[in-house]
Amino acid sequence: MTTIISRATWGAKAWQGVPDSVPLSRRTEFFVHYDGGHPVTRTGYAIMRAIEALHIGQGWSGVGYNFVVDQAGNIYEGRGWNLQGAHCPDHNISGIGVQIAIGGDQEPSAAALAACRALYEEACKKTGRTLAKKGHKDGFATACPGTKLYAWVKAGMPAGDYEPAPIPGGSLPGGGTGSEMARYQSTINGLVYGYGAKGDHVTKVGQALAKAGFGKHYTSGPGPVWTDADTRNYADFQDSLGYTGKAADGVPGEASLKKLLRTLPSKVTAKPAPPFPGVNKFGSGKSNASITLLGQQLVRKGYGKHYTKGPGPKWSDADRRNVRDFQRAHRDLAGDADGIPGPKTWKLLFS
Structure with missing residues (x-):
């Protein structure tokens, strides 16, 4: 069974008028949404609280989506399985609405896609039927869920071998x-x-x-x-x-x-890393070519998700967060993942 973080756990406010109940027998569609034109920078429970504040401000009862999935693959309860959503006009009873918490040109993570696919499978199991896979724009004139998520939905919502985020407290x-x-x-x-x-x-x-x-x-x-x-x-x-x-x-x-x-693979001879320019080249207030070089290599290695533009020569929090992600992903660096590249980080990044 798919693990879902409840409204009580993420700190939802009381409903501003409880939404109508909808029996699972009336669910025939599964709608995928995104957050709009700007990248989502919040993480964890803050994502749900921001959506809730926006939707209550629009006069809704609370979060309008049935569920929300973040980039870590966590699934949060909004309207849940049995309450009418507020996500797509004329499809709020027939459709289960799920937002993947990205916006703009953000890439959905493998974990997010896997969690959304697992939620879809759970929805089909609960309703006893194969639900139609749809993007928001299939039910309403809108750009949502963006080009990347919509292409994923049209491709059948593949998730490969990626699994949803582990169950808290579960065996691993x-x-x-x-x-x-x-x-x-x-x-x-x-x-x-x-x-x-x-x-x-x-x-x-x-x-x-x-x-x-x-x-x-x-x-x-x-x-x-x-x-x-x-x-x-x-x-x-x-x-x-x-x-x-x-x-x-x-x-x-x-x-x-x-x-x-039976034998280790032959040693790969890597192109020598460019000389480490020194720790004093990085950090708040710094601006130089080494920061651009660093950012470009982070992107090549797949660690550029925090950039909304660039990378460029002026040090930014996006540089720090991308370096930190790279450090956390490597066993030899994880214990000192401060987001500032040292000689070891530099060597591994350019290897």
Whole structure:
């Protein structure tokens, strides 16, 4: 069952007039929305509180969507399963409305798409029918849900092997809890492994896991992008080796990878990183070519989501947040993820 963060948990206000109830038997559609023309910069419960304030300001009872999904893959209750929504005229009874909390040209995260797809599957299960997949513009003249989400809906809402955010307090690889899913990377002989890593070497690991009998979490693939399914399968393999705790978190280390593949992949000779310009080149008030170079490389590596323009030579909070995301994604850097690049961050970023 899909885990949903309740109104009480995220701190919803009392309904300003309780919406009408709608039996699940009347639901025939599933509508996907976005937040509008500007990127969403809020995180966590603040997303729901901002939507609530806007919708109450419009004279509505409260949040108009049935559910909201954030970029981390968390699902929040709005109107829920059984209350009439306020998201698409003439479709608020027949349609379940779900906002993916992005705006403008923001890329929806794999976790958000997976959570939305899981919510759709849950809706079909609850209603006992296959609901029509629709974007807001299919029911009303609007740009919503934006070009990227609308293309995703029209493609059938694929979610690959990405799984929704872990259940809080639930069981995860290594005996951890929902907040500890291993979504970071390791580098072995110049090749990157772990959540989000890409390449033929990732496919080979997945194929080796499946061949060894550790492929039960794949719903398709294995493929060239490391997903939560790879992490869970690799954790099962680590567990079979007797590893426990963080040693069985689903991210390859040299010893376990060698046992899986019989031999480590040949060392990749990387182009030397440009010389580290020094910590004093980065931070508030700084402006120089090194900041532009840093930002461009972050974008190339897939860590540019906080930029709304640029990157450019003037240090911004977007630079800091993107660097921090990169640091958090790498095991060797996660313990000192302050958003300011040091020599180690620089070397890994340009490797």
